[in-house]
Amino acid sequence: MSRAEQPQIDTSIAHPARIYDYLLGGKDNFPADRAAAERVLATVPKAREMARANRAFLQRTVRFLAGEAGIRQFLDIGTGIPTQGNVHEVARQVAPDARVVYVDNDRVVHAHANALLAGDQTIAVLADLRAPDAILGDPQVRQLIDFDRPVALLLVAILHFIRDEEDPPEIVARFHAAMAPGSYLVISHATGDFDPVAAAAAAQAYDKAAAPMVLRSHPEVERLFDGFALVDPGLVQVSHWRPDPGDAASHQQVWAYGGIGRKATPPTRPPAPLAMRAARAASAVQWHLARHLPREPATTSGAAGTCWQKPA
Numbered sequence: 421m422s423r424a425e426q427p428q429i430d431t432s433i434a435h436p437a438r439i440y441d442y443l444l445g446g447k448d449n450f451p452a453d454r455a456a457a458e459r460v461l462a463t464v465p466k467a468r469e470m471a472r473a474n475r476a477f478l479q480r481t482v483r484f485l486a487g488e489a490g491i492r493q494f495l496d497i498g499t500g501i502p503t504q505g506n507v508h509e510v511a512r513q514v515a516p517d518a519r520v521v522y523v524d525n526d527r528v529v530h531a532h533a534n535a536l537l538a539g540d541q542t543i544a545v546l547a548d549l550r551a552p553d554a555i556l557g558d559p560q561v562r563q564l565i566d567f568d569r570p571v572a573l574l575l576v577a578i579l580h581f582i583r584d585e586e587d588p589p590e591i592v593a594r595f596h597a598a599m600a601p602g603s604y605l606v607i608s609h610a611t612g613d614f615d616p617v618a619a620a621a622a623a624q625a626y627d628k629a630a631a632p633m634v635l636r637s638h639p640e641v642e643r644l645f646d647g648f649a650l651v652d653p654g655l656v657q658v659s660h661w662r663p664d665p666g667d668a669a670s671h672q673q674v675w676a677y678g679g680i681g682r683k684a685t686p687p688t689r690p691p692a693p694l695a696m697r698a699a700r701a702a703s704a705v706q707w708h709l710a711r712h713l714p715r716e717p718a719t720t721s722g723a724a725g726t727c728w729q730k731p732a
């Protein structure tokens with residue numbers, strides 16, 4: 421594609437990535453993004469702290485995955501504009517061989533990710549979460565991620581930009597089907613559960629942005645983990661998910677839920693009912709006896725292998 425044919429970045433429309441960048445104190449945003457972010461701040465003055473708490477949640481989950489969970493490959497969809505403590509940096513503090521694929525549908529994010537994040541065992545891909553099969557089949561993604569081995573899928577602060585009619589549970593299910601047992605899913609998601617009126621007013625700031633913000637309740641977010649078992653402490657406010665010792669933010673009210681789910685390893689063979697197991701054991705004994713008992717009446721000579729038998 422020639423330069424002239426490349427779609428241009430429309431900076432007159434606010435974009436979730438750049439609104440978030442502004443809330444985090446970044447510089448990669450435009451007047452439309454700043455205006456939308458200021459509308460959020462007008463109704464939720466703590467929005468900056470909430471954005472930081474979400475980012476800290478992402479970093480704690482990556483530390484857990486690379487450490488305790490032993491994950492070595494990460495698929496981070498909805499990367500955001502690079503800032504401090506990006507996924508591959510956090511993962512490699514624990515596991516230097518960690519591989520990371522960054523996926524985002526925003527060209528600004530993609531350009532920055534390509535310039536700042538891509539490198540040895542790390543790539544940036546321009547793609548849309550709403551087309552999961554395209555991501556799963558992307559040759560670049562496949563080159564770095566082996567879906568036959570456990571992988572961590574990070575959907576952090578992205579699913580609330582997917583409308584109900586775009587079917588977020590089905591999108592997650594597509595990934596679930598492709599992921600090996602022992603894989604993990606991380607989600608954080610905005611909610612109106614704590615202050616429905618203020619949260620809805622803040623979400624309205626996204627109505628004219630590139631994607632709307634859809635607030636979801638605890639049960640609705642939990643449903644996105646279908647097929648995954650939530651690890652401790654379950655689905656909680658992001659600030660309450662395994663906070664670091666002495667973390668002041670752990671007391672903070674953050675209007676976003678976060679959690680990690682693990683795709684179970686299937687049992688190698690389904691456990692047989694008790695009666696069936698008893699019958700199987702009995703027939704194994706019969707087979708063993710038939711095979712090892714001498715056919716002729718045994719002598720009582722005391723020779724090895726015969727002295728067990730009753731004398732005639």
Ligand SMILES: C[S@@+](CC[C@H](N)C(=O)[O-])C[C@H]1O[C@@H](n2cnc3c(N)ncnc32)[C@H](O)[C@@H]1O
Pocket residue numbers: 436437440474475478497498499500501523524525526529547548549550575576577578581631
């Ligand atoms: C709020 S930022 C979150 C960044 C990072 N995950 C974090 O939590 O710090 C949301 C990101 O999702 C991206 N995004 C939104 N909708 C998307 C979609 N349908 N496909 C891919 N990326 C999307 C935005 O461009 C943005 O970079």
